[in-house]
Amino acid sequence: MSEVKLPNGxxxxxxxxxxxxYDxxxxxxxxxxxxxxxxxxPYYGATGQVGWIDD
Incomplete structure (x- = not known):
């Protein structure tokens, strides 16, 4: 993994x-x-959020 500069702390x-x-x-x-x-x-698929769900 390449190094990423993070904020202080x-x-x-x-x-x-x-x-x-638990995916x-x-x-x-x-x-x-x-x-x-x-x-x-929020319900997520492979491309990001795709809807909303009750459970």
């Missing part, structure tokens, strides 16, 4: 070292199903 960490990542447990939800389940949580 910031440190570079590996995401998996500081957070639990492997996620079940893809198609757009028709998401439309029936609108909610407060």
């Amino acid at each position: 910031w440190v570079h960490l590996i995401l998996e070292d500081i957070a639990d990542v 492997n447990l996620r079940e893809p939800v198609n757009s028709a199903e998401r439309a029936k389940r609108l909610g407060p949580y």
Whole structure:
């Protein structure tokens, strides 16, 4: 990884070292199903946020 200059006081960490990542447990939800389940949580696909979902 190339070095990136961070603001003073910031440190570079590996995401998996500081957070639990559960993406492997996620079940893809198609757009028709998401439309029936609108909610407060952002839903992300491969290209970024693609909608909102309830769970």
